[in-house]
Amino acid sequence: MGRPRQFDEERVVRAAYGEFWNKGFDGTSTADLCRATGLPRSSLYNTFHSKEHLFRRALAHYVTTMTARQSAVLDTPGTTALERVRALLAVIVEDEAANQANGRGAGCFTVNTITTVASRNPDIAQLVDADLRRRLSGLRLTLMDGQLDGSVAADRDPGELAWYVTSLIYGMRVAAQSGAGRRTLEGIASTGVAALTP
Template sequence: MGRPRLFDEDEAVQAACRVFWAKGYESASTEDLCAATGLGRSSIYNAFQSKAHLFRRALGHYVDTMTARQIAVLNEDGSSAAERVRRLLDIIIDGEMENRRKGYGSGCFTVNTITGLAAKDPLVAEILEKDLERRLFSLRSVINDGKRDGSISSHSDTQSLAWYLVAVIYGMRVAAQSGADAPALARIASTSTVALTC
């Protein structure tokens, strides 16, 4: 019978997530992960098998947390669908500015992974594809709500608008990474929400 683990595995995953987010998969060393988690090298590999497996756990934690927050905003009652979309974009802006202040990462962990690692690791690509489908589903739902309440144009294709919003969110995150400030991102958000009514 194996010895029980004397650490919180979820906390270790969250700590590793911050390292991978800030440095990326390739640049994050085992020493970095040990320092962040407070675990020795053997404990990390005994618990998580490999750096790649720990990265997938960290990415899964990140997308589950972030997407759940975004879906919750889109599902809020008491306001029009267009207002809920705008609130989501405002939260994206606030999050990017907060990340910049705290130095949590260079851009969005998801966007960085899509452009850097997804093509090389099919298991990472699978995590991202499932997350994207969850977000597209929630965006399609709010767009259909908007078509019913009149706040979003009924003339545009729902799936195309959902993809448009995904592209806007990714673009805002890349713009923030490139140095765009909050007012610049707010102008992008405003232009995007106006486009939903056309």
């Protein structure tokens, strides 16, 4: 009978996720993961089997957390759909301002993954794609609500508008990595919201 594990798997995943987010899949070494998680190499790989498997777990943690945050903002009762989209973009501004204040410029873990490892790894690409579809679906429903409540232009396809807002979010994340400060990000968000109005 094997010895029981003496560590919390989810804590290890969260620690690994910080490393992968900051350095990417290729830039994160096994030594980095051992240092971040506090586990020896044998325990790390006995539990997670491979660096790729641990990366998938870390990415799944990130997308689950971020998609839940988006859903919580978009499901806020008592506001117009446009106000909910504006609130979502404000969350992005706050995230990036906090990252800059804390000296972290890692950007969006999902965007970083799309532009690097997802193109050569079908399993990771599938995880990213599934998350994107969930986000687009939530945005599309919100924008349809906006067309009904009059806050969003009714002559636009809500699916295309969902892609527009998603692209705006990705663009704000990349702009922040390039040095755009709070005022610039707020300007981008404000211009983006204005483009949705009737």
